[in-house]
Amino acid sequence: MTPRPARIATMNEVAAAAGVSQATVSLVLNKAGGSRVAEATRQRVLEAAEELGYRPNAAAKTLRKGAAGLIGFVGDVVASSPFAGRIVEGAQARAWDDGMLLLTVNTGGDERLEAAAIDALLAQRVAGIVYASMYHRRLTVPEALEGLPTVVLNSEDAAGRARAVVPDEFEGGRAATRALLEAGHRRIAMINIETLASGLPAAVGRHDGYRSALGDAGVAYDRRLVREGDGNPQGGFDHTLALMSAASPPTAIFCANDRTAWGAYQALETLGLEVPRDVSIVGFDNQETLAPFLRPGLTTLGLPFVEMGRRAVDLLLGGHAADEIPERIECPLIERGSVAAPRGGRVG
Amino acid sequence: MTPRPARIATMNEVAAAAGVSQATVSLVLNKAGGSRVAEATRQRVLEAAEELGYRPNAAAKTLRKGAAGLIGFVGDVVASSPFAGRIVEGAQARAWDDGMLLLTVNTGGDERLEAAAIDALLAQRVAGIVYASMYHRRLTVPEALEGLPTVVLNSEDAAGRARAVVPDEFEGGRAATRALLEAGHRRIAMINIETLASGLPAAVGRHDGYRSALGDAGVAYDRRLVREGDGNPQGGFDHTLALMSAASPPTAIFCANDRTAWGAYQALETLGLEVPRDVSIVGFDNQETLAPFLRPGLTTLGLPFVEMGRRAVDLLLGGHAADEIPERIECPLIERGSVAAPRGGRVG
Numbered sequence: 001m002t003p004r005p006a007r008i009a010t011m012n013e014v015a016a017a018a019g020v021s022q023a024t025v026s027l028v029l030n031k032a033g034g035s036r037v038a039e040a041t042r043q044r045v046l047e048a049a050e051e052l053g054y055r056p057n058a059a060a061k062t063l064r065k066g067a068a069g070l071i072g073f074v075g076d077v078v079a080s081s082p083f084a085g086r087i088v089e090g091a092q093a094r095a096w097d098d099g100m101l102l103l104t105v106n107t108g109g110d111e112r113l114e115a116a117a118i119d120a121l122l123a124q125r126v127a128g129i130v131y132a133s134m135y136h137r138r139l140t141v142p143e144a145l146e147g148l149p150t151v152v153l154n155s156e157d158a159a160g161r162a163r164a165v166v167p168d169e170f171e172g173g174r175a176a177t178r179a180l181l182e183a184g185h186r187r188i189a190m191i192n193i194e195t196l197a198s199g200l201p202a203a204v205g206r207h208d209g210y211r212s213a214l215g216d217a218g219v220a221y222d223r224r225l226v227r228e229g230d231g232n233p234q235g236g237f238d239h240t241l242a243l244m245s246a247a248s249p250p251t252a253i254f255c256a257n258d259r260t261a262w263g264a265y266q267a268l269e270t271l272g273l274e275v276p277r278d279v280s281i282v283g284f285d286n287q288e289t290l291a292p293f294l295r296p297g298l299t300t301l302g303l304p305f306v307e308m309g310r311r312a313v314d315l316l317l318g319g320h321a322a323d324e325i326p327e328r329i330e331c332p333l334i335e336r337g338s339v340a341a342p343r344g345g346r347v348g
Numbered sequence: 349m350t351p352r353p354a355r356i357a358t359m360n361e362v363a364a365a366a367g368v369s370q371a372t373v374s375l376v377l378n379k380a381g382g383s384r385v386a387e388a389t390r391q392r393v394l395e396a397a398e399e400l401g402y403r404p405n406a407a408a409k410t411l412r413k414g415a416a417g418l419i420g421f422v423g424d425v426v427a428s429s430p431f432a433g434r435i436v437e438g439a440q441a442r443a444w445d446d447g448m449l450l451l452t453v454n455t456g457g458d459e460r461l462e463a464a465a466i467d468a469l470l471a472q473r474v475a476g477i478v479y480a481s482m483y484h485r486r487l488t489v490p491e492a493l494e495g496l497p498t499v500v501l502n503s504e505d506a507a508g509r510a511r512a513v514v515p516d517e518f519e520g521g522r523a524a525t526r527a528l529l530e531a532g533h534r535r536i537a538m539i540n541i542e543t544l545a546s547g548l549p550a551a552v553g554r555h556d557g558y559r560s561a562l563g564d565a566g567v568a569y570d571r572r573l574v575r576e577g578d579g580n581p582q583g584g585f586d587h588t589l590a591l592m593s594a595a596s597p598p599t600a601i602f603c604a605n606d607r608t609a610w611g612a613y614q615a616l617e618t619l620g621l622e623v624p625r626d627v628s629i630v631g632f633d634n635q636e637t638l639a640p641f642l643r644p645g646l647t648t649l650g651l652p653f654v655e656m657g658r659r660a661v662d663l664l665l666g667g668h669a670a671d672e673i674p675e676r677i678e679c680p681l682i683e684r685g686s687v688a689a690p691r692g693g694r695v696g
Contacts, residue, residue: 070468085433088454096461101468104452106436113444120418120449124472233641259637266643269617289607289637293581295614 017048025049071095071313072121072129073104074114087154090309091130098317100127118144128316130309131155136166136201151312154305156201156326164326165312169202172301172331173209173254176282179299179333180252181217183280184341188214189250191239191264193231193257206256206284225250229260236263244271244279251342252280258287261298261338276340286334296337304329365396373397419443419664420469420477421452422462435502438657439478446665448475466492476664478657479503484514484549499660502653504549504674512674513660517550520649520679521557521602524630527647527681528600529565531628532689536562537598539587539612541579541605554604554632573598577608584611592619592627599690600628606635609646609686624688634682644685652677 015025020041028037028045037045073091092102103124105117121129128149133139138158141150145162152164180188190210194203211221227243229235236255240263243250255261261283268279275281275296283291283300291298308329315321363373368389376385376393385393421439440450451472453465469477476497481487486506489498493510500512528536538558542551559569575591577583584603588611591598603609609631616627623629623644631639631648639646656677663669 089456092454092456092461096458099464101453101461101465103468104454105449106440106452108437108440110444113440113449116447117449120451259641262641287637289635293607293610 013052014045014048017052018044020045069100070121070124070126071100071102071316072118072124072126073102073132074117074121074129075104075106075132076109076134086305087132087309087312090306090311091132091153091313092309093306094310094313094317100317102130102313114142115144118142122148130312130316131162132312136169138199138201149316151315152326153312154308160325162325163315163321165308165315166201166326166328167303167308167331168328169205169331170209170212171328172284173206173256174213175209175331175333176206176254176284176301177210177213178217179282179335179339180254180280181213181219183252183339185250185252185280186219186342187222187225187248187250187252188219189225189227189243189253191227191229191236191243191253191255191260193229193235193260195228202284203256210254229256229263231257231259233259233263233266236260237267238263240264240267241271244268244273250279252282252339255281255283258283258285258291258298258300261300262290262294265294265298276338278343280340280342281338283338284331291334292336294338299336299338300334301331302334304331361400362393362396365400366392368393417448418469418472418474419448419450419661420466420472420474421450421480422465422469422477423452423454423480424457424482434653435480435657435660438654438659439480439501439661440657441654442658442661442665448665450478450661462490463492466490470496478660478664479510480660484517486547486549497664499663500674501660502656508673510673511663511669513656513663514549514674514676515651515656515679516676517553517679518557518560519676520632521554521604522561523557523679523681524554524602524632524649525558525561526565527630527683527687528602528628529561529567531600531687533598533600533628534567534690535570535573535596535598536567536600536602537573537575537591538602539575539577539584539591539604539608541577541583541608543576550632551604558602577604577611579605579607581607581611581614584608585615586611588612588615589619592616592621598627600630600687603629603631606631606633606639606646606648609648610638610642613642613646624686626691628688628690629686631686632679639682640684642686647684647686648682649679650682651679 015021018025024037024041025045028042073088088104095102103121103126105121107114107117129145130151130153131141131145132153133155137155139155141152141157141162150162152162154166156164156166177188190207192203192207194200196204196207214221227239229239240253253264255264261281264281265275268275273279281298283298286300286302291300311329363369366373372385372389373393376390421436436452443450451469451474453469455462455465477493478499478501479489479493480501481503485503487503489500489505489510498510500510502514504512504514525536538555540551540555542548544552544555562569575587577587588601591601601612603612609629612629613623616623621627629646631646634648634650639648659677
């Protein structure tokens with residue numbers, strides 16, 4: 001960029017450069033001059049403004065125009081988390097449908113920064129604020145947002161008041177388990193990503209969905225087949241080794257995230273077992289840099305980040321709200337190569 | 349959130365609620381009233397403002413205060429790309445050091461959205477704009493940024509004028525290759541992520557660094573050991589099979605990204621070969637959901653996203669600029685378990 005003054009020029013600087021009063025500059029640049037400003041003067045002002053890279057002060061504009069077509073987006077670390085950033089993509093896309101921009105501030109979870117961010121966004125008179133979290137949890141909505149159009153995204157208001165949009169973990173867990181049941185499996189293990197005691201919505205919802213689908217299929221829930229991992233490949237690896245060394249090992253494993261499923265693949269490989277010939281696997285999250293590249297590709301549940309982002313902004317812009325709070329968005333089953341009928345198993 | 353009016357209350361609404369004139373509200377809320385407003389009245393106004401969730405109109409404030417402590421950040425899809433989002437983290441962290449906020453707009457590469465975003469940010473009188481890209485490339489800086497404090501981040505201005513901050517691909521390629529040379533390897537292959545003809549800075553820089561390090565070590569550059577992959581595991585897989593089936597296969601492979609390295613691991617496993625016992629591997633990118641979880645963990649070069657983000661904002665805030673444009677940030681070597689001495693090889 002050609003070096004230029006580091007600030008945006010002020011109206012006074014334009015006036016000085018054009019050799020006219022600040023009032024005249026204002027008349028010209030706000031096109032309010034009518035016949036009161038001579039054409040030659042008007043030209044000098046416009047050239048000076050161009051020269052100095054002057055931009056009409058939005059502040060003055062906003063005073064006249066009111067709302068500036070902006071929506072605020074406050075994220076903890078959403079934009080710097082590996083995948084949840086797609087939420088921002090969906091939110092901006094929906095805002096742009098109405099010609100609005102999403103002004104995002106990433107707070108990194110710093111409460112003082114968050115407070116400053118909310119103030120700054122409200123100061124821009126945003127039409128509303130999307131308050132987003134990197135992962136699905138129960139959070140406390142900042143008091144500063146009380147009484148403002150707010151939608152909590154990818155989390156739930158612990159107080160249960162704020163509108164919120166979250167993935168449907170329960171139905172996702174059901175769909176994952178149903179995929180294995182429909183392939184003919186009956187001994188289906190689950191390796192979770194956290195303890196149920198943690199109350200983590202993803203861990204609890206996916207587990208409850210698993211249990212519910214088994215129930216619908218008349219398959220008894222067997223505690224010994226349910227393991228509490230850590231959401232990392234190591235957990236998937238260790239628990240899979242343990243599960244497969246049991247007296248009657250499972251023929252399929254529902255891993256509550258793709259990273260856990262990757263560890264399960266590694267463990268089965270160590271045991272000389274093949275996916276899906278010997279053991280079928282279903283993951284969760286559809287991590288785009290992982291799931292498609294496992295061998296075979298991992299059948300998993302997608303997290304509807306883009307749809308959630310779109311829906312949150314849609315609600316802010318007056319979209320009809322669902323009755324339930326939080327509003328749950330479906331996690332689609334993405335079929336690849338990790339599910340097959342059990343060896344010698346009949347599809348029941 | 350308890351249902352409240354969807355708009356921010358105006359000063360007139362506060363006046364009506366407090367039973368005073370708008371002028372009085374203004375005097376009180378702008379603390380300009382002095383003794384002209386009775387304490388009881390002042391209290392009524394403050395309570396009404398609180399009640400209605402009134403916020404002083406930033407527009408008016410900005411007119412008085414000028415710059416609002418904001419820095420603009422325009423990203424193509426940076427915030428929704430798996431890892432480059434850390435750039436935003438670093439940029440916000442540096443801005444916050446000076447009590448400033450980073451207002452981010454993600455354009456998804458839509459030029460009309462980008463133009464609107466730049467206008468909106470300039471309208472907020474941001475101190476400057478960080479123009480960021482998801483991956484290291486040569487781009488054209490939008491004309492709207494002409495003459496404004498701008499730093500291009502994770503890309504280079506094709507015109508070579510704008511200040512820019514990029515990863516040091518060349519030194520990274522040298523460091524990756526040096527790690528293998530120092531372990532005693534001489535037949536070191538490279539699987540690139542793109543053709544050199546593409547001009548992609550990461551592909552060209554990492555390759556030239558590889559070639560330069562070989563030269564320094566007196567190892568001849570052997571075209572047959574250099575492959576042009578596609579940046580995905582499949583490319584790493586196919587090229588590794590080809591390299592290992594050659595008359596005199598390499599004892600080490602520098603994969604120009606971690607995804608390619610993952611494919612190399614999979615190919616070596618297929619061939620019954622072990623990393624690093626039979627073949628040493630070094631990757632690039634340090635993808636946090638991949639590199640640490642490969643077995644063994646992948647030795648790779650980190651992309652200094654956080655540092656680049658910090659540095660870009662630092663430059664906007666008056667940090668001393670380096671002489672070279674673009675400014676290159678070091679990619680650190682992250683050692684894990686994928687490098688060892690060649691079988692029967694002496695460390696040269």
